[in-house]
Amino acid sequence: MTTGDRALGRMLPVRAELAAILPGGGLRRGSTVAVRGSTALLLGLLSTATAAGSWAAVVGLPGLGLVAAAEAGVAVQRLALVPRPRRETAAVTAALLDGLDLVVLAGPDSLAPAQARKLEVRARHRGSVLLAFGAWPGADLQLSCVDIRWHGLADGHGQLTGSELLVEVGGRRAGRPRREWLSLDGPGAPPELEAAEFGGAGAGLAV
Numbered sequence: 001m002t003t004g005d006r007a008l009g010r011m012l013p014v015r016a017e018l019a020a021i022l023p024g025g026g027l028r029r030g031s032t033v034a035v036r037g038s039t040a041l042l043l044g045l046l047s048t049a050t051a052a053g054s055w056a057a058v059v060g061l062p063g064l065g066l067v068a069a070a071e072a073g074v075a076v077q078r079l080a081l082v083p084r085p086r087r088e089t090a091a092v093t094a095a096l097l098d099g100l101d102l103v104v105l106a107g108p109d110s111l112a113p114a115q116a117r118k119l120e121v122r123a124r125h126r127g128s129v130l131l132a133f134g135a136w137p138g139a140d141l142q143l144s145c146v147d148i149r150w151h152g153l154a155d156g157h158g159q160l161t162g163s164e165l166l167v168e169v170g171g172r173r174a175g176r177p178r179r180e181w182l183s184l185d186g187p188g189a190p191p192e193l194e195a196a197e198f199g200g201a202g203a204g205l206a207v
């Protein structure tokens with residue numbers, strides 16, 4: 001089934017570390033995926049697909065810049081940023097789903113339930129992947145960073161050289177929930193970005 005999905009273009013590729021824990025080994029077109037707790041995890045989902053030729057957009061995440069995305073391995077020439085859509089969040093997201101392969105929507109809890117359902121349907125019909133950066137009840141997949149451990153520090157001294165994320169995979173298409181430690185460094189979000197964003201509002205343990 002996985003081989004057939006890839007052959008038919010139903011799966012968008014992801015990094016090997018993520019492929020090992022995702023059903024089908026990638027992001028299924030037409031699905032809605034909720035990502036919580038980690039910007040590094042979010043960018044890790046975008047990096048391989050954009051490098052392979054897919055186009056992506058990030059809506060409503062003003063703290064994310066192209067430099068950070070590039071350092072995470074995202075092909076920024078195929079990435080659009082809409083940092084402040086204001087009251088047009090649903091309309092902007094819907095328009096992007098019409099033409100792009102992956103659309104990230106930050107703060108999805110600001111949408112009315114009817115708007116959220118319409119975006120789910122639009123993604124399914126267009127064959128795009130809607131990545132909700134925050135809570136999204138009923139998502140096909142839920143990827144949550146529930147813990148993080150740092151490398152490079154000894155007794156409070158030294159320089160951060162990397163990190164590992166404890167990622168939980170759930171959702172209605174995920175089967176039984178599971179947790180795995182993943183290293184998304186090289187390329188991945190630099191430790192200083194991780195440290196700066198850990199604990200951000202609106203996305204659980206935002207990294």
